[in-house]
Amino acid sequence: MIAQYVDRNHKNWDEHLPELQFAFNTARHDATGYTPAYLNLGRELLSPVNANNVRQGAAPSPDTTRRHLEEAYELVRINLAQAFQRQQKYYDLRRRLWKPKIGDKIYKREYPLSNKNATFNAKLAPKFKGPLEIKRVVSPVVVDLRDRNDRWHRHVHIKDLKPDPPHGPINNEDEISNEQNTDEDVVDTDDSKEEGVPQIQALIRGWVM
DSSP, rough: OGGOOSSSOOSTTTTTTHHHHHHHHHSSTTTSSSHHHHHHHHSSSGGGGGGOOOOOOOOOOHHHHHHHHHHHHHHHHHHHHHHHHHHHHHHHHOOOOOOOOOOOOEEOOOOOBBBOOOOOOOGGSSSEEEEEEEEEETTEEEEEOOTSOOOOOEEEEEEEEEEEEOOOSOHHHHHHHSSSSTTTTOOOTTTHHHHHHHHHHHHHHHOOO
8 A cells, every 4th residue: 555655756755655655444345334433433433624513422331342343353253254256256257377478468577676775665665667568588487578578577477477457367366456347346355545645645645634
């Protein structure tokens, strides 16, 4: 999530951590049906943007809160089981072998190293570089690539590649997580971070102004 808000400047990545944390904790998870805040605290967090809309009322008793949380946990177990089944269905449906061909445009996974002196954090850097072109198929799983600057990348394993545009997942567990689901019914078990993106932008604007 943090990597979405930094570019080349890795010095100020921590300036908006409170807003990022708040947005993550208040984003409803599509798989569970609840926000992390509610499942941990038994109540929703109040956004500073809506601070003027607070309604006064008696706080629920501890027994009431405990009962509501027990009911929520039971629903979460059911929702997660259903989400896993749907996710497996679409995963198996979309999964197919990808064979590299000369001329294909692809993205190559990068493995940068952090550099303290240059204030460069590898965790905040782009995960893929491209598009590059496949110029030679060395074996069914190894290819030679060339980028737009005519620089060669020799003997790259297909586990570090993904097509451009992604016409299907490569036969690799790690790459599946980088594919963007286009089906409206697909449930991403970690999509609360995506749902929180608009909230982060609104919070940063509201808190900084």
